[in-house]
Amino acid sequence: MTLRELLxxxxxxxxxxxxxxxxxxxVTGVVSFLLPNQxxxxxxxxxxxxxxxxxxxxxxxxLSASQMITNDVATLIKSDRVAADTAENxxxxxxxxxxxxxxxxxxxxxxxxxxxxxxxQKAADVANAIVDVTSDISQSVMDxxxxxxIDSAAAPTTPSGPKRALYVLAALLAGLFAAITACVLMExxxxxxxxxxxxxxxxxxxxxxxxxxxxxx
Numbered sequence: 001m002t003l004r005e006l007l008x009x010x011x012x013x014x015x016x017x018x019x020x021x022x023x024x025x026x027v028t029g030v031v032s033f034l035l036p037n038q039x040x041x042x043x044x045x046x047x048x049x050x051x052x053x054x055x056x057x058x059x060x061x062x063l064s065a066s067q068m069i070t071n072d073v074a075t076l077i078k079s080d081r082v083a084a085d086t087a088e089n090x091x092x093x094x095x096x097x098x099x100x101x102x103x104x105x106x107x108x109x110x111x112x113x114x115x116x117x118x119x120x121q122k123a124a125d126v127a128n129a130i131v132d133v134t135s136d137i138s139q140s141v142m143d144x145x146x147x148x149x150i151d152s153a154a155a156p157t158t159p160s161g162p163k164r165a166l167y168v169l170a171a172l173l174a175g176l177f178a179a180i181t182a183c184v185l186m187e188x189x190x191x192x193x194x195x196x197x198x199x200x201x202x203x204x205x206x207x208x209x210x211x212x213x214x215x216x217x
Contacts, residue, residue, distance in 0.1 A: 101115075
């Protein structure tokens with residue numbers, strides 16, 4: 001199908017091409033506005049290993065070991081033990097309603113923690129509690145002297161999600177794609193001859209006349 005033929009097909013089904021995307025966007029917009037707001041609290045922490053020293057005798061192997069410990073701490077943050085202890089510290093039964101994202105670099109000992117949840121203050125409380133719990137556990141099971149919070153998490157004032165405008169735009173595009181696909185399928189499955197040229201092509205004989213449509217019974 002050429003572009004010209006496609007445009008003609010879309011023009012013939014213009015109502016579907018307009019209504020279906022708008023309907024998808026409208027439904028998605030209503031559903032997304034019914035979703036609760038989500039808030040993200042941020043905190044950063046610094047991992048201080050027991051083997052750290054500030055003298056000139058520090059070696060690259062010491063630094064590499066400290067960075068490996070930092071990666072281990074980043075993994076520890078996602079453990080069930082940290083989640084359970086954190087939930088207990090903030091007065092929750094579990095952290096199922098909260099999303100936790102941990103980012104650590106291979107070249108530094110700074111870990112960034114993001115906690116997303118429906119309550120801004122509770123999200124900040126969870127983030128700060130995770131730092132404290134992780135510090136306690138890492139000191140008892142790893143070669144870690146302490147984990148120090150660089151920036152304590154504060155309650156966010158604006159929601160971080162859901163991305164309602166993005167959802168509506170995606171639904172609009174999806175509806176447009178579905179409408180175009182439906183139009184092409186209807187055109188492909190329609191086997192009726194709709195012009196004299198198609199009749200000549202199908203039968204292999206020339207059309208010698210046309211009978212006009214007459215109104216009434």
